[in-house]
Amino acid sequence: MESDVIYRDLREFIEQVEALRVLRRVNGADPRFEIGGITEVAAGLPECPALLFDNIKGHARGFRIFTNATTTPQRATLALGLDPSLRPLDALKAWMDRRQRLTMHKPVAVSHADFMENSAQGDDVDVTRFPAPYWHKQDGGPYIGSGSLCIMRDPDDGWINASIYRVQVHDKTSVTIQFDHQGRHGAIIAQKYWDRGERCPVAIVNGPDPALFIAGFEYLPAGQSEYEFAGAIKDAPIGVVAGPRTGLPLPAHAEIILEGELLPPSEATLPEGPFGEFTGYYASEKRPCPVMKVTAAHWRNDPILLGSPPMKPPRFHFGLPFRAASIWGNLLSVGVTDVVGVWQHVAQLMTVVALKQRYAGHAKRAALIAAANSYMGRLIVIVDDDVDPSNLADVMWAVATRCEPAEQIDIVRGAWSSALEPRIAPEDRARGKTSHSKAIIEACRPFAWLDKFPQTSALSAEDARSIEEKWGSTLKDLPAHG
Ligand SMILES: Cc1cc2nc3c(=O)[nH]c(=O)nc-3n(C[C@H](O)[C@H](O)[C@H](O)COP(=O)(O)O)c2cc1C
Ligand SMILES: [Mn+2]
Known part of the structure; x- marks a missing residue:
């Protein structure tokens, strides 16, 4: 069944990107500002390549970071399983049409978790083992979570929320999760646990596949799981395995998982940020932020972190809006x-x-x-x-x-x-x-x-397109669409 799926995991998507000849491999870059800098410069090129960093300074070979995954219209289209040669507005329309009548797929429990290939618990946990870049020059710290999903279970109804909130690394077992505002589902769910005087079980999924990444960005109604939406994009359920610490369902093919608890702010907070934001500014200063105590880490052999740092516009995480x-x-x-x-x-x-x-x-x-x-x-x-x-x-x-x-x-x-x-x-x-x-x-x-x-004097879109088709090759360097 998995053979029909648009891609099995992040690795298979990277292979598809490579087949389109738009992957560049970068060796020996420094996670302090260099990986972020290379990613930003690449994102400013007319044909922005996707980047796979290896031999990252200070880290074991094989611990990789993938950036600019879906930043072009072509790769955003590919991530949806649509024809990557579609013109951007046609691709967005095709997606909008599909999005209107998606069939949700509930995740299914599978027996094997790739992410359990390596595991550390309790005192052996060391989040700093994974390369977490300082993405921009004035950032307050390294961020492992820039394209990572935060998984939580609503304590009332049991539904699973899985969306993207940035995750800063503070020490071996402490990270913070930042909610832009209190309407985020993650913020609402955490507050429910805290109101009961409990810690909120949470898992961070690093290196999700692009369907999960896109789903994690969608505004879905509370009660609807992003896992089901990702399954709808793939037209196949997401295979999940219960995290050994939290019991939360976790995508079996994810690259790096952190499990733990989000502490009530009355118990602890840590100063978070600042972090270069998608507006192109540092608008929010260091602020007290909820702390996740990491009690277990699991990772695939040679894991790949999906990095998606916010950058000054027009650069954006997704090449289709x-x-x-x-x-x-x-x-x-x-x-x-x-x-x-x-x-x-x-x-x-x-x-x-x-x-x-x-x-x-x-x-x-x-x-x-x-x-x-x-x-x-x-x-x-x-x-x-x-x-x-x-x-x-x-x-x-x-x-x-x-x-x-x-x-x-x-x-x-x-x-x-x-x-x-x-x-x-x-x-x-x-x-x-x-x-x-x-x-x-x-x-x-x-x-x-x-x-x-x-009346306008310009050619109609149809006339322009038929001229392009007939005469485009004569007009060398003519933009594909203007
Ligand atoms: C790469 C990326 C990073 C994001 N970072 C944050 C963040 O740090 N905090 C936040 O509240 N939203 C962030 N968002 C936006 C949320 O993921 C998005 O609004 C999502 O729909 C929220 O899901 P929810 O409705 O389940 O809370 C980010 C989105 C992307 C694509
Ligand atoms: Mn949600």
Whole structure:
């Protein structure tokens, strides 16, 4: 059965990346700033390669780190099991369509755990054995968890949450887990244990496969497990084995597992961060953070850590804006018609919806739904259907030519952001304010005189595509799509 699956584990995904000839192997890099630096420079190249680091300075050969896994549209598409040659907006649409009717697969217990090839318990645990980079120059410490899942069980209903929260290494048996805000499922679950005066059992899954990585980033309803969503991406259940310490179900093919307990903050906290964030800033300073006492570590032979450091935009963990796909799905689910595309730019800080306006207020209706679900995004832009939302130049052309600011920009105040927000005034931050305002920019032709708006002189997308097909080889160096 596993032979049909899109990839068995992270290793098999790396083989697929290598087959596309976009893997680069890096030997001898230093986990203090160098691995992070190489990853960032590579992510700025027009064709960003995926990187597999080995012979990492100060660590045993074979203890590897894989970065820029899914940062290009091609590899994000591959990770979904879709055709990696699809154009980015077509790939996102294919994913959005599939996402709307996914079949969840409950994880299944399997008998063999690859991660039990090596194991240390109690006093033998030493988290510093694993290479954990200092990703950016001003980081407060090394992070083992940048692309790792935190597994917890809800004590009331027993459902398993498995999402990504960063994990800083403090000493051999202490790491911290950072929640951006108290609405994170992990934060809600931990609080339930703490309210009962208990420690929260937790496991960190390092080196998840890309389906788990993508699932760990999705906004799913509380009660729905990211494991089931990852199973849906793979169209096969995730095989799990109970962790010997926590009993938590853990992906059998994961690379490195840490098991332990998240201590109530009344018992202990450690100063966490700062950590270079996906906005391109250090917005939150060192803050007291929940501590996980690591009571067991398990790892495969020659384990591979999946590293996904946040970097200054437009670099982002995913080469396709997966949250734009969920907003696109939200719009369809509530009955907004004629949406031709949704995209996010600036590392999801700007959401663009393209639609064919059919009635007055149509654009604003879509904008308000998109605004409500744009985490930390200040800019919501609505464009007409002749504008490619994935093309930033096209979008800005629409903003500059179709939006009359005095009439077509609205401001929504007190909206969803987080402590990572760089533009909260120091005094507001000190008071714990984490909300911001969002601008809704209607960069579409005014509905009232849609037909009178000047015609564009540009080729239609279809005309451009057929010219490309016929003449593209003559026009050497012509971008594949523009
Ligand atoms: C690479 C990466 C790192 C992330 N780091 C954090 C983090 O440190 N803290 C956090 O609260 N969310 C972080 N997130 C976002 C959450 O994983 C995401 O919002 C997820 O949907 C939360 O899941 P939950 O709804 O189960 O809480 C990160 C996402 C990615 C892709
Ligand atoms: Mn969740």
